[in-house]
Amino acid sequence: MTVLTFAKAINEAxxxxxxxxxxxxxxxxxxxxxxxxxxxxxxxxxxxxPMRVMDTPLSESAIIGVALGLAANGMRPVAEIQFSDFIFxxxxxxxxxxxxFRYRNAGHFTAPLxxxxxxxxxxxxxxxxxxxxxSYFTNTAGLKVVVPSTPSDAKGLLISAIRDDDPVIFLEPxxxxxxxxxxxxxxxxxxxxxxxxxxxxxxxVTVITYGATVYDALAAAEEVEKEGISxxxxxxxxxxxxxxxxxxxxxxxxxxxxxxHEAQKTSGFGAEIxxxxxxxEIYSLEAPVIRVTGYDTPxxxxxxxxxxxxxxxxxNAIRRSAAH
Amino acid sequence: xxRLLVLTRVLDRYLLRLQRMGKAALYAEAMGExxxxxxxxxxxxxxxxxxxxxxxxxxxxxxxxxxxxILDRQLNxxxxxxxxxxxxxxxxxxxxxxxAPTPVxxxxxxxxxxxxxxxxxxxxxxxxxxxxxxxTSKGDFHEGINFASVFKPPIVFICMNxxxxxxxxxxxxxxxxxxxxKAIAYGLSGYRVDGNDVIAMYLVSRSVFEEVxxxxxxxxxxxxxxxxxxxxTSDDPKRYRSEEEVQQWMKKDPVDxxxxxxxxxNVIGEEDDRSLWSEVEAFVSAEVERALAKPGLEPxxxxxxxxxxxxxxxxxxxxxFRQQLRxxxxxxx
Ligand SMILES: Cc1ncc(C[n+]2csc(CCOP(=O)(O)OP(=O)(O)O)c2C)c(N)n1
Numbered sequence: 001m002t003v004l005t006f007a008k009a010i011n012e013a014x015x016x017x018x019x020x021x022x023x024x025x026x027x028x029x030x031x032x033x034x035x036x037x038x039x040x041x042x043x044x045x046x047x048x049x050p051m052r053v054m055d056t057p058l059s060e061s062a063i064i065g066v067a068l069g070l071a072a073n074g075m076r077p078v079a080e081i082q083f084s085d086f087i088f089x090x091x092x093x094x095x096x097x098x099x100x101f102r103y104r105n106a107g108h109f110t111a112p113l114x115x116x117x118x119x120x121x122x123x124x125x126x127x128x129x130x131x132x133x134x135s136y137f138t139n140t141a142g143l144k145v146v147v148p149s150t151p152s153d154a155k156g157l158l159i160s161a162i163r164d165d166d167p168v169i170f171l172e173p174x175x176x177x178x179x180x181x182x183x184x185x186x187x188x189x190x191x192x193x194x195x196x197x198x199x200x201x202x203x204x205v206t207v208i209t210y211g212a213t214v215y216d217a218l219a220a221a222e223e224v225e226k227e228g229i230s231x232x233x234x235x236x237x238x239x240x241x242x243x244x245x246x247x248x249x250x251x252x253x254x255x256x257x258x259x260x261h262e263a264q265k266t267s268g269f270g271a272e273i274x275x276x277x278x279x280x281e282i283y284s285l286e287a288p289v290i291r292v293t294g295y296d297t298p299x300x301x302x303x304x305x306x307x308x309x310x311x312x313x314x315x316n317a318i319r320r321s322a323a324h
Numbered sequence: 325x326x327r328l329l330v331l332t333r334v335l336d337r338y339l340l341r342l343q344r345m346g347k348a349a350l351y352a353e354a355m356g357e358x359x360x361x362x363x364x365x366x367x368x369x370x371x372x373x374x375x376x377x378x379x380x381x382x383x384x385x386x387x388x389x390x391x392x393x394i395l396d397r398q399l400n401x402x403x404x405x406x407x408x409x410x411x412x413x414x415x416x417x418x419x420x421x422x423x424a425p426t427p428v429x430x431x432x433x434x435x436x437x438x439x440x441x442x443x444x445x446x447x448x449x450x451x452x453x454x455x456x457x458x459x460t461s462k463g464d465f466h467e468g469i470n471f472a473s474v475f476k477p478p479i480v481f482i483c484m485n486x487x488x489x490x491x492x493x494x495x496x497x498x499x500x501x502x503x504x505x506k507a508i509a510y511g512l513s514g515y516r517v518d519g520n521d522v523i524a525m526y527l528v529s530r531s532v533f534e535e536v537x538x539x540x541x542x543x544x545x546x547x548x549x550x551x552x553x554x555x556x557t558s559d560d561p562k563r564y565r566s567e568e569e570v571q572q573w574m575k576k577d578p579v580d581x582x583x584x585x586x587x588x589x590n591v592i593g594e595e596d597d598r599s600l601w602s603e604v605e606a607f608v609s610a611e612v613e614r615a616l617a618k619p620g621l622e623p624x625x626x627x628x629x630x631x632x633x634x635x636x637x638x639x640x641x642x643x644x645f646r647q648q649l650r651x652x653x654x655x656x657x
Pocket of ligand 1: 029058060082086089379426427428429455456457458459460484486488489490551555
């Protein structure tokens with residue numbers, strides 16, 4: 001075990017896989033000489049050289065398209081998009097090409113690539129350095145979507161993503177990069193894609209979340225504990241595929257689901273979870289499903305702490321749920 | 325002209341300091357690129373329309389944007405003309421400046437469309453769009469300029485080649501020897517100008533703008549310049565470029581160069597120069613004090629301007645938000 005920040009854990013996963021497997025290459029804007037704007041690729045250029053750590057021209061479409069070509073031709077590319085807010089320049093490549101590649105080719109050619117991108121707010125980043133675009137991708141068959149919330153999960157899930165035979169969109173909550181540290185297992189360490197993490201056990205209300213809001217949910221759970229409300233917190237970790245077993249087990253126990261994410265409410269990933277709960281567990285419910293999310297506006301620069309699903313908003317939702 | 329260079333330099337330094345003090349979220353410095361900004365913008369007519377990138381402080385000042393408004397914008401005061409929705413960009417209909425999008429290059433096709441509307445309506449107005457060297461790697465640049473080469477709207481593309489896109493040197497951005505030559509592939513003319521020479525920038529821009537206003541084909545101008553500061557306030561240039569390189573470019577500092585020229589030609593004396601700097605400094609510092617004293621924006625602004633009329637769903641959320649604010653105020657006493 002070594003104490004690592006979230007960013008260092010990403011770095012460690014990349015280095016580990018690059019040492020283990022020559023096919024793994026990294027490409028993106030400022031990932032080489034600069035070590036990435038969040039320093040996730042620090043030191044990789046020196047160790048692996050410019051053919052495996054590529055500072056690319058400024059083109060998200062080419063980064064993702066080239067990664068697809070590399071992947072189709074036997075490499076294991078890990079593309080970095082500097083901020084997920086800029087992934088849309090490569091959206092055509094992702095949605096039309098990467099996602100549908102296996103299906104279109106009936107498996108003759110495949111796309112084992114990872115696209116890493118920082119997501120989420122809380123860093124005073126304004127409209128284009130704060131977005132949570134996951135549901136554009138969860139709404140696209142063929143892509144897997146992963147969002148780790150701890151350094152250990154960042155490492156374990158990234159290694160799994162690189163080894164996965166399908167394209168994985170790997171979203172890293174940027175406000176955790178340098179604010180979070182924990183013991184991370186050394187060497188070989190994987191976390192399976194598609195398994196949720198039970199962060200906190202509780203009896204009365206289930207908070208289902210992922211990414212940085214796991215910590216807001218935990219803080220809210222601590223607060224309502226004093227009022228005698230016992231909250232279970234589930235970190236989905238992986239959105240496609242998501243861990244229905246973990247959700248249904250908890251919802252059956254508490255009957256009171258609260259879903260939390262930073263992305264806007266309408267058509268956010270929470271809607272998918274809520275709909276599935278309604279389809280399959282409606283008779284287990286003691287209270288309506290409640291969503292605490294970003295509002296349906298572009299991400300604002302000012303007052304972002306009020307826009308985000310912060311602890312207070314989650315506490316309110318838990319109380320409302322528990323009152324039923 | 326020189327005064328505008330000085331004003332840009334002084335205000336730029338203040339904006340940087342304000343960010344360092346935590347008063348502004350982020351700032352993209354203009355230092356080193358003032359001549360390319362000021363020289364080109366001085367050739368614009370008031371009715372011409374500018375699509376800047378996030379770094380064009382000098383352009384805003386030339387367009388007549390008051391320093392106070394730039395500060396309101398940067399500090400998101402109650403008078404911020406863009407209501408705190410986004411940072412680091414300025415824009416205002418009154419000055420015919422369309423605010424820049426942060427996603428690099430995406431303003432380019434839009435600027436082409438804006439110019440095309442002038443052509444369709446037969447208005448003798450020009451559109452100028454600014455962008456960096458990095459921006460020329462994106463499809464939006466190529467798709468925009470290609471489109472323009474077919475419909476030939478009144479537009480001038482100005483690439484501020486400051487040598488870097490964050491840490492990436494322009495030689496790693498493209499295999500072309502120059503940015504200007506890319507115009508040729510689209511059947512257009514490209515000019516490569518010493519962007520640290522404000523007079524050259526002005527003269528080239530003036531003749532190109534006139535030609536395009538008169539119905540000439542779109543033109544690409546490459547201003548060769550250098551970003552003397554960091555990319556933004558969250559960047560550390562020591563990681564990717566040498567001190568010697570920066571020192572070399574320091575010698576070509578566009579503001580110093582104009583000063584030396586004016587003094588050599590006896591247009592101004594050392595004394596005039598010193599008093600100009602202290603006058604500008606005093607003016608900007610007073611404006612900064614005033615802006616810092618202003619209150620911030622009300623929380624509800626975050627819901628404004630999403631649509632012409634909020635959707636029913638959004639209305640409900642605004643109500644929920646107000647409720648949340650009331651609870652918080654009660655909790656804080
Ligand atoms: C589409 C897109 N990708 C990535 C970024 C992140 N980013 C911000 S500025 C920048 C470099 C831009 O370089 P250049 O176009 O040369 O302009 P400069 O900043 O040097 O003025 C990058 C990569 C962005 N804003 N937009």
